[in-house]
Amino acid sequence: MVEIKLHNSRTRKKDIFTPIDADDVRMYVCGPTVYDRAHLGNARPVVVFDVLYRMLRHVYGADHVKYVRNFTDVDDKINARATRDGRSIREITDETIGWYHSDMEALGTLRPDLEPRATEFIPQMVAMIERLIAKGHAYEAEGHVLFSVGSYANYGALSGRTVEDMIAGARVEVAPYKRDPMDFVLWKPSSDDLPGWDSPWGRGRPGWHIECSAMSYELLGESFDIHGGGIDLQFPHHENEIAQSCCAHPEGGFANVWLHNEMLQVEGKKMSKSLGNFFTVRDLLDQGVPGEVIRMVFLGTHYGKPMDWTEKKRAEAEATLRKWREMVGGVAYLPEAERVSEALADDLNTSEAIARLHSLYNQGDAQALLASARLMGLLRDELGQWAEAADVDLSGFEAALETARAEAMQSKDFSRVDALKAGLIAAGVEVRMSKAGVELLAGPQFDAAKLEGLV
Numbered sequence: 001m002v003e004i005k006l007h008n009s010r011t012r013k014k015d016i017f018t019p020i021d022a023d024d025v026r027m028y029v030c031g032p033t034v035y036d037r038a039h040l041g042n043a044r045p046v047v048v049f050d051v052l053y054r055m056l057r058h059v060y061g062a063d064h065v066k067y068v069r070n071f072t073d074v075d076d077k078i079n080a081r082a083t084r085d086g087r088s089i090r091e092i093t094d095e096t097i098g099w100y101h102s103d104m105e106a107l108g109t110l111r112p113d114l115e116p117r118a119t120e121f122i123p124q125m126v127a128m129i130e131r132l133i134a135k136g137h138a139y140e141a142e143g144h145v146l147f148s149v150g151s152y153a154n155y156g157a158l159s160g161r162t163v164e165d166m167i168a169g170a171r172v173e174v175a176p177y178k179r180d181p182m183d184f185v186l187w188k189p190s191s192d193d194l195p196g197w198d199s200p201w202g203r204g205r206p207g208w209h210i211e212c213s214a215m216s217y218e219l220l221g222e223s224f225d226i227h228g229g230g231i232d233l234q235f236p237h238h239e240n241e242i243a244q245s246c247c248a249h250p251e252g253g254f255a256n257v258w259l260h261n262e263m264l265q266v267e268g269k270k271m272s273k274s275l276g277n278f279f280t281v282r283d284l285l286d287q288g289v290p291g292e293v294i295r296m297v298f299l300g301t302h303y304g305k306p307m308d309w310t311e312k313k314r315a316e317a318e319a320t321l322r323k324w325r326e327m328v329g330g331v332a333y334l335p336e337a338e339r340v341s342e343a344l345a346d347d348l349n350t351s352e353a354i355a356r357l358h359s360l361y362n363q364g365d366a367q368a369l370l371a372s373a374r375l376m377g378l379l380r381d382e383l384g385q386w387a388e389a390a391d392v393d394l395s396g397f398e399a400a401l402e403t404a405r406a407e408a409m410q411s412k413d414f415s416r417v418d419a420l421k422a423g424l425i426a427a428g429v430e431v432r433m434s435k436a437g438v439e440l441l442a443g444p445q446f447d448a449a450k451l452e453g454l455v
């Protein structure tokens with residue numbers, strides 16, 4: 001069996017991964033708050049943990065891995081969006097979840113085994129909060145319930161911060177009902193116009209952190225193997241999850257391995273909605289960047305390093321995938337021919353794995369290239385339409401356009417040229433006209449049927 005090593009944020013070193021139960025490997029990843037399209041940064045953890053999920057399935061068997069990723073569908077940002085747009089919350093969250101699924105699918109990521117919505121686990125959250133109160137780790141004040149950070153001695157251990165650092169570094173909300181400024185909200189009251197549920201503390205809604213503790217406990221138990229998310233969540237979100245889960249269920253260890261992906265950046269800053277320096281996955285797909293190319297660009301950098309999206313990386317990934325796809329066309333897929341599991345097992349060294357794919361290509365080993373790429377979610381049939389489309393023979397249309405242009409130069413009537421161009425573009429063809437001639441390229445949205453009757 002391949003020995004997997006992962007860099008555990010908790011121990012701060014690369015540890016050999018030993019599942020609690022090899023027949024039931026359990027992983028939880030913090031999912032999105034659903035009120036808007038995912039930006040490219042949000043897609044990075046999805047791709048990173050997809051590679052890990054594929055690797056775990058490869059090593060332990062597809063039926064022996066359980067991957068849970070939540071949807072946060074109760075949040076003040078969602079409420080604000082609903083008010084702004086005059087729409088219902090459910091409409092917005094359903095629509096956003098639909099977008100999320102189709103955008104992430106376009107990147108060749110598998111759906112997790114379970115995708116719980118926070119609003120479906122309110123009773124479990126209430127039960128966990130009651131438990132925390134009973135054990136003296138939480139208290140009620142003015143309709144709020146707060147976690148008492150001082151009641152948990154290990155608080156801050158994951159991120160390695162002292163309480164002083166945390167107060168200085170975070171925008172800790174000072175509120176009159178808090179005993180200590182570090183205490184965080186487990187439950188807050190809802191006015192009539194906001195989503196709310198009945199609870200022992202009156203009508204209200206949960207804080208964000210308790211969601212993940214309650215859902216992971218319900219679906220994966222008091223101890224599980226891997227907890228993932230972006231490094232931006234390490235503090236306070238993950239620190240708070242640990243405090244809640246370990247205090248509510250001290251008999252379990254909560255998550256053994258903590259895995260954090262570094263940020264996708266724009267000019268040195270985290271791509272984020274709040275900074276406004278973002279573009280969505282859908283923007284890229286609509287511009288004709290194939291999902292497989294986006295995936296390939298992500299895999300070129302180790303998950304533990306910050307990275308940028310650049311036009312150069314896009315062009316290189318596209319050219320590479322095109323030549324790889326050409327080589328593996330018609331080759332039989334034999335999973336055991338893969339040669340990258342060793343690199344992936346070494347703390348998901350995807351950049352090393354990509355380097356191996358390049359050498360397999362150079363050696364002309366199409367079978368190993370195909371099997372290896374597929375283990376990383378690349379060169380799959382369902383992602384390949386874009387590359388096939390590019391091989392279409394458009395020379396007849398090129399000639400027709402050349403002729404029409406030559407005639408138009410004489411007659412000064414460009415209507416035929418314009419009509420041809422419009423028809424080609426509508427069929428997903430990129431039209432390049434210069435003095436040197438006409439060049440046509442089938443784009444990812446190429447649709448041959450739309451060319452019928454054009455010439």
Ligand SMILES: Nc1ncnc2c1ncn2[C@@H]1O[C@H](COP(=O)(O)OP(=O)(O)OP(=O)(O)O)[C@@H](O)[C@H]1O
Pocket residue numbers: 030031032033040041042043044045229230231232233261262263264265270271272273274
């Ligand atoms: N720039 C980024 N690079 C990599 N991962 C990111 C980036 N921004 C957010 N994430 C990750 O995306 C996932 C979903 O997070 P969430 O929906 O809370 O987005 P967010 O952090 O609120 O986005 P924003 O900061 O833009 O408002 C989390 O795992 C988070 O760590």
Ligand SMILES: [Zn+2]
Pocket residue numbers: 029030031212237241
């Ligand atoms: Zn979480």
